[in-house]
Amino acid sequence: EGQVFYIHNRVESIDRAAARLREIVPEARIATAHGQMSETxxxxxxxxxxxxxxxxxxxxxxxxSGI
Structure with missing residues (x-):
C-alpha cells in the first residue's frame, strides 16, 4: 500500500538502478524521474x-525541489 522514493544520484545510470530494482522486486511498479527529462x-x-x-x-x- 505504501510508496517509495528511491534516490539515485546519477542520471547516467538511473535506468540501470531501476532495472536492478525490477529484478529484486518484480511485482513493484517502478518509474524513473530526473532533470534531463522534458518538463511534460x-x-x-x-x-x-x-x-x-x-x-x-x-x-x-x-x-x-518540490516537484
Whole structure:
C-alpha cells in the first residue's frame, strides 16, 4: 500500500538502478524521474506516482525541489 522514493544520484545510470530494482522486486511498479527529462514527461511521471500508478519512483535529487 505504501510508496517509495528511491534516490539515485546519477542520471547516467538511473535506468540501470531501476532495472536492478525490477529484478529484486518484480511485482513493484517502478518509474524513473530526473532533470534531463522534458518538463511534460517529468510532470506526468510525478502525477502518475501521486495517483499511485507506481509503487517506486527512482529519482535523482530533483524530488527535493518540490516537484
Amino acid at each position: 514527461a517529468l510532470e506526468q511521471v510525478v502525477v502518475d506516482f501521486w495517483e499511485k500508478k507506481f509503487d517506486v519512483l527512482v529519482s535523482t535529487t530533483i524530488v527535493e
